[in-house]
Amino acid sequence: MAHAAEAHAAEAHAHRPQSFIWRYVFSKDHKVIGIQYYVTAMLMALVAGLLAMMVRLQLAWPDKTFPGLGRFLPDGYSDGVMNPEFYAMLFTMHGTIMVFFVLSTAPVSGFGNYLIPLQTGARDMAFPFLNGLSYWTFLCGCVTILASFFVSGGAAAAGWTAYPPLSALRNSIPGSQWGQTIWIVGMVFFIASFTMGGLNFLTTILNLRTKGLSLMRMPMTLWSMFLVAILGLLAFPALTAASLMLIFDRHFGTSFFLPSGLAVSGAPLLAADGSPLHSGGSPLLWQHLFWFLGHPEVYILMLPALGFTSDIIAVFSRKAIFGYKAMAGAMVAISALSFVVWGHHMFVSGMSPYLGMAFAVGTMLIAVPSAVKVFNWLATLWRSRIRFETPMLWALGVVSLFISGGLSGIWLGQSAVDIPLHDTYFVVAHFHLIMAGAALFGVFGATAYWFPKMFGRMMNDTLGKIHFWLTFVAYYCTFFPMHYIGIAGHVRRVYDPYQYQFLKGLQPINEFITVSAFVLGSAQVFFFINFFWSAFKGKKAGENPWQSNGLEWTCPSPPPHGNWPGEIPEVYRWPYDYSVPGAPTDHIAQTDPSPLGQRGEGH
Amino acid sequence: MSKLQGLLFGLATLLLVALATYFFTKTWLPALVSDRGAIDSAMMVSLVVTGVVFIATNLALGWFAWRYQDAPGASAAYWHDSPRLEWTWTLVTAAIMLVFTFRALSLWAQVTAPAPADSFVVEVTGQQFAWNVRYPGKDGIFGRTDAKLVDSAALNFIGLDKTDPNAADDVLVQNQLVLPEGRPVRVRLRSIDVIHSFFLPDFRVKQDAMPGMTSETWFIPTKAGDYEIACAEHCGLGHYRMRGQVHVVAPAALDARIKETAGE
Numbered sequence: 001m002a003h004a005a006e007a008h009a010a011e012a013h014a015h016r017p018q019s020f021i022w023r024y025v026f027s028k029d030h031k032v033i034g035i036q037y038y039v040t041a042m043l044m045a046l047v048a049g050l051l052a053m054m055v056r057l058q059l060a061w062p063d064k065t066f067p068g069l070g071r072f073l074p075d076g077y078s079d080g081v082m083n084p085e086f087y088a089m090l091f092t093m094h095g096t097i098m099v100f101f102v103l104s105t106a107p108v109s110g111f112g113n114y115l116i117p118l119q120t121g122a123r124d125m126a127f128p129f130l131n132g133l134s135y136w137t138f139l140c141g142c143v144t145i146l147a148s149f150f151v152s153g154g155a156a157a158a159g160w161t162a163y164p165p166l167s168a169l170r171n172s173i174p175g176s177q178w179g180q181t182i183w184i185v186g187m188v189f190f191i192a193s194f195t196m197g198g199l200n201f202l203t204t205i206l207n208l209r210t211k212g213l214s215l216m217r218m219p220m221t222l223w224s225m226f227l228v229a230i231l232g233l234l235a236f237p238a239l240t241a242a243s244l245m246l247i248f249d250r251h252f253g254t255s256f257f258l259p260s261g262l263a264v265s266g267a268p269l270l271a272a273d274g275s276p277l278h279s280g281g282s283p284l285l286w287q288h289l290f291w292f293l294g295h296p297e298v299y300i301l302m303l304p305a306l307g308f309t310s311d312i313i314a315v316f317s318r319k320a321i322f323g324y325k326a327m328a329g330a331m332v333a334i335s336a337l338s339f340v341v342w343g344h345h346m347f348v349s350g351m352s353p354y355l356g357m358a359f360a361v362g363t364m365l366i367a368v369p370s371a372v373k374v375f376n377w378l379a380t381l382w383r384s385r386i387r388f389e390t391p392m393l394w395a396l397g398v399v400s401l402f403i404s405g406g407l408s409g410i411w412l413g414q415s416a417v418d419i420p421l422h423d424t425y426f427v428v429a430h431f432h433l434i435m436a437g438a439a440l441f442g443v444f445g446a447t448a449y450w451f452p453k454m455f456g457r458m459m460n461d462t463l464g465k466i467h468f469w470l471t472f473v474a475y476y477c478t479f480f481p482m483h484y485i486g487i488a489g490h491v492r493r494v495y496d497p498y499q500y501q502f503l504k505g506l507q508p509i510n511e512f513i514t515v516s517a518f519v520l521g522s523a524q525v526f527f528f529i530n531f532f533w534s535a536f537k538g539k540k541a542g543e544n545p546w547q548s549n550g551l552e553w554t555c556p557s558p559p560p561h562g563n564w565p566g567e568i569p570e571v572y573r574w575p576y577d578y579s580v581p582g583a584p585t586d587h588i589a590q591t592d593p594s595p596l597g598q599r600g601e602g603h
Numbered sequence: 604m605s606k607l608q609g610l611l612f613g614l615a616t617l618l619l620v621a622l623a624t625y626f627f628t629k630t631w632l633p634a635l636v637s638d639r640g641a642i643d644s645a646m647m648v649s650l651v652v653t654g655v656v657f658i659a660t661n662l663a664l665g666w667f668a669w670r671y672q673d674a675p676g677a678s679a680a681y682w683h684d685s686p687r688l689e690w691t692w693t694l695v696t697a698a699i700m701l702v703f704t705f706r707a708l709s710l711w712a713q714v715t716a717p718a719p720a721d722s723f724v725v726e727v728t729g730q731q732f733a734w735n736v737r738y739p740g741k742d743g744i745f746g747r748t749d750a751k752l753v754d755s756a757a758l759n760f761i762g763l764d765k766t767d768p769n770a771a772d773d774v775l776v777q778n779q780l781v782l783p784e785g786r787p788v789r790v791r792l793r794s795i796d797v798i799h800s801f802f803l804p805d806f807r808v809k810q811d812a813m814p815g816m817t818s819e820t821w822f823i824p825t826k827a828g829d830y831e832i833a834c835a836e837h838c839g840l841g842h843y844r845m846r847g848q849v850h851v852v853a854p855a856a857l858d859a860r861i862k863e864t865a866g867e
Binding site for chain 1: 608609615616619623629631632646649650657660663668671672673678681682685688692697700706707708710712713714730749750751753755760795796797800804805808809811814815831835836838842844846
């Protein structure tokens with residue numbers, strides 16, 4: 001199989017498409033596709049980030065008018081005051097776009113596509129055509145989801161979790177008119193694209209590894225991509241099914257999620273003959289299906305960041321990653337457990353308390369492999385020799401956020417402690433630190449680290465460091481105080497929190513958070529300038545600018561079509577032989593047959 | 604290479620630990636007015652244990668970042684496995700989590716146990732965007748409801764069937780919930796349209812009101828006074844103003860207060 005694929009790839013290598021359109025637009029080259037995914041995701045991040053800025057503006061100063069925004073967004077602001085339906089649309093689309101179209105896409109589809117063949121030693125992905133198709137399917141999803149802002153009633157507004165009946169009854173909120181239907185269509189495109197990607201990832205990693213690259217010699221990034229592909233293939237079908245059922249409930253009169261006895265706006269929902277329009281369905285069913293995907297999904301966002309972080313820390317601390325087997329094992333354990341914890345999103349939903357117990361146990365167990373990751377990173381840093389290049393700063397940022405965000409999970413996993421905290425800003429703090437933050441910092445770290453490989457040029461170091469420090473400080477200032485207001489009872493998704501007496505005193509903290517969020521948003525300008533400027537004008541990088549061991553650093557930067565100009569190199573060791581005693585340099589490439597180091601052989 | 608970055612990272616970590624710890628020593632929870640103090644205690648235990656881990660791991664991270672920077676003549680150890688160390692921290696973490704889990708399960712069993720038989724029973728039905736409170740009246744039995752009978756013009760928001768004899772003495776009030784002090788209260792939660800979540804921050808009570816099913820929660824109000832009901836689940840445009848009030852009164856004053864809120 002591997003042999004045939006290689007012969008095929010070698011042939012493809014010889015037949016590089018010549019026209020611009022086939023080479024850079026409808027490309028089947030994993031590197032072009034990876035960059036296409038990455039750039040699209042980062043542009044989607046701009047949109048989703050701007051939506052969050054407007055949410056923050058409203059939370060800090062709900063009583064102020066913004067005539068400028070009113071002129072720019074007449075449908076969202078009446079006389080400079082935001083409409084509640086617009087607010088609901090903002091947080092719904094912020095969540096949807098960030099979770100699926102940015103933080104699943106940039107690390108997994110972006111870096112996954114770019115790196116998997118380079119790290120496995122393959123000329124391309126196993127199915128290049130499917131790979132190209134997956135990108136264009138994804139782009140259709142992006143266009144669809146963005147188009148939903150312009151339909152009657154506006155974009156979906158039932159939250160990124162789209163709980164029915166709010167998402168199913170078309171007269172329950174304006175966004176449940178056409179917006180919700182288009183949201184579902186966009187999601188189906190996304191899932192189809194992710195499935196094609198996942199099949200490619202798995203097949204490539206299992207079948208196209210170069211000679212000598214056993215599973216236990218794979219870099220952590222490759223392990224994370226392997227696990228993410230499995231998670232996606234197993235978890236997403238539940239959401240596909242649920243989405244189609246929701247479409248049927250919305251348009252074709254079924255009752256998967258809708259019970260009888262409903263009345264909206266003071267009038268019962270009845271068919272022409274006076275019988276209930278719906279009967280027999282359960283809104284809880286959606287929550288089970290949604291979170292069966294939703295929880296593995298948060299690890300789809302996070303695992304690549306954990307992989308990048310391990311690899312970056314090893315390179316820039318000039319030290320082998322500590323506890324390789326435990327690190328890979330912890331990722332496997334986290335992935336497996338992620339399928340049995342979904343109910344911790346539903347402790348107060350009214351499902352059986354016995355189920356709540358089972359889900360609490362699974363959730364508490366996840367703390368163990370997560371702690372192992374942190375301890376192993378710390379052990380890697382101990383007695384190391386840290387080079388504070390920009391990628392290393394981001395990797396240390398991931399470790400910091402993983403600690404801060406992970407520990408609050410121990411609070412929320414205790415089902416009774418979750419009662420007062422559920423649906424408050426404590427949860428918002430928790431998942432923005434651990435899931436969103438770790439994923440985002442992971443993507444920035446990976447960008448800084450692999451940019452020289454992708455574009456053959458270095459990113460600007462000063463701009464990179466300014467970007468890191470502003471983002472790191474502003475990120476904590478934005479999300480850490482949310483723990484406190486969450487404990488005080490600040491509920492989520494409220495257009496004007498100060499309607500409640502018990503939240504009135506929290507306005508100054510919300511103002512502080514909003515100012516921090518604006519600093520955080522503005523800091524990203526440095527990234528975009530740096531990215532585009534360096535891609536064209538950056539200093540030439542050479543093959544291996546960081547003195548890394550990984551297989552991807554043995555091909556030219558950027559790699560040509562087919563990745564290695566000559567034979568595909570053979571692998572003799574894991575990628576973590578740094579500072580091996582007696583070695584002439586402090587790094588030994590994976591392709592080096594020397595007997596020194598070679599932890600992969602000795603154990 | 605300049606040592607500035609490592610120093611900055613170490614200092615930033617120190618600052619994070621100092622500020623986070625300082626603000627966590629402040630009181631954020633609203634003053635407790637129910638019998639659910641065990642939840643507050645569990646939260647406090649979580650704060651202390653996770654706080655110690657937070658401080659220790661962050662300080663280690665900051666210290667290593669500062670201490671192990673690259674410098675001329677510096678070298679890194681070739682040290683990548685230590686089964687004894689790894690098993691130790693894995694098992695210690697597992698042991699701590701096991702204790703947490705057992706405590707969490709017993710607390711959960713306590714909070715979700717069936718309500719005592721002598722509980723004061725009240726029904727709360729969520730609708731966009733109000734809480735419909737219903738007391739069963741002297742007979743202690745709630746009258747039949749049917750969504751077909753919902754008629755907002757007639758102020759029949761939950762579809763009460765007025766032909767049912769049990770419905771005759773049911774008392775219906777919007778957004779005003781009167782509860783007796785010192786007696787178990789059993790709240791039956793329902794919804795007529797979308798999902799709402801019945802949140803009493805001062806009582807540590809939160810339970811979703813789900814259309815198509817009746818969920819329950821019970822607790823003992825321990826302090827007379829006026830408190831707020833919030834909706835914790837996004838339920839539409841007016842989610843933010845789905846505010847109700849709870850009045851906890853002495854048991855002797857209960858009926859009079861209910862009548863007063865019902866405008867009778």
